[in-house]
Amino acid sequence: MQQHALTAYRTATPPDLDGRLAADCWRRAPRSSRFVDLVSGGPTGLDTRAAVLWDDDALYVGFEVEEPRVEARLTERDAHVWLDDDVELFVAGVDRYYELEVNALNTVYEVLFEWDDAGRDRAAGPAELRGDHPQAAPFDGVDHRHPRGPRTGFWGWDLPGLVTAVHVDGRLNDPSVVDAGWSVEIALPWAGLAVLADEAHPLPPRDGDIWRIAFARFNTDRMSADDSGGWALSPHGVWDAHVPERFPLVRFSSDPPPG
Numbered sequence: 001m002q003q004h005a006l007t008a009y010r011t012a013t014p015p016d017l018d019g020r021l022a023a024d025c026w027r028r029a030p031r032s033s034r035f036v037d038l039v040s041g042g043p044t045g046l047d048t049r050a051a052v053l054w055d056d057d058a059l060y061v062g063f064e065v066e067e068p069r070v071e072a073r074l075t076e077r078d079a080h081v082w083l084d085d086d087v088e089l090f091v092a093g094v095d096r097y098y099e100l101e102v103n104a105l106n107t108v109y110e111v112l113f114e115w116d117d118a119g120r121d122r123a124a125g126p127a128e129l130r131g132d133h134p135q136a137a138p139f140d141g142v143d144h145r146h147p148r149g150p151r152t153g154f155w156g157w158d159l160p161g162l163v164t165a166v167h168v169d170g171r172l173n174d175p176s177v178v179d180a181g182w183s184v185e186i187a188l189p190w191a192g193l194a195v196l197a198d199e200a201h202p203l204p205p206r207d208g209d210i211w212r213i214a215f216a217r218f219n220t221d222r223m224s225a226d227d228s229g230g231w232a233l234s235p236h237g238v239w240d241a242h243v244p245e246r247f248p249l250v251r252f253s254s255d256p257p258p259g
Helices: 024-028 192-196
Strands: 006-010 048-052 058-066 086-092 098-102 108-115 134-138 151-155 164-171 181-190 208-220 231-234 248-251
Touching: 024 048, 048 208, 058 086, 058 208, 086 181, 086 192, 098 164, 098 181, 098 192, 181 192
Parallel strands: 006 048, 006 248
Antiparallel strands: 048 058, 058 181, 086 098, 086 208, 098 108, 108 151, 134 151, 164 181, 208 231, 208 248
């Protein structure tokens, strides 16, 4: 059985959402292991880690990204943020999963995906998940045809109440400066994640519940011939972040962060 990769501890006080991960709850929250190459699982040239907290209102995710040249250009919401260096978060339910991308300018890209074998009548149900949604389109993976079959992506879907914040430790887009890196804080309200809820994923989670949540970083420059340019907490074995069964297992604990 796959072991959980990260524990989400319950925080009594919501973190300050300024991108710095400086609140006491973040200082005490355990960091993940160092990200590895998305395809090979091999070591990466720079450090990247994640941390997770939660309370009755929201799921909180932090990223810490080592990067000597912090760069970003895209500023329009739902622009193709993966064309910049970015961090990416995926949260999976049984039949749907959510994707969030953020660059160092705090530009956000979001999509909600639903597997076509879910058996739901897309002529009914929430307007944002109807088959006639103006930005609903088939999706069959990036570079990997998933054995479960095709999905429908609902582009233009915004997670209600989402908050993201970025802090750059250095000087953005200035090649004359050697930066330390950048960090990201994310708050995803459980009310907004209700679209993923099911028997295995009640909201808010219970002590001991397990969710599949993926944490990744994508870089526009590759550091070596062996570097795929995609780094993640768990490898997927293919050049595709959309493989939910490879997402790490995150266990929710009602205990406070131990640090």
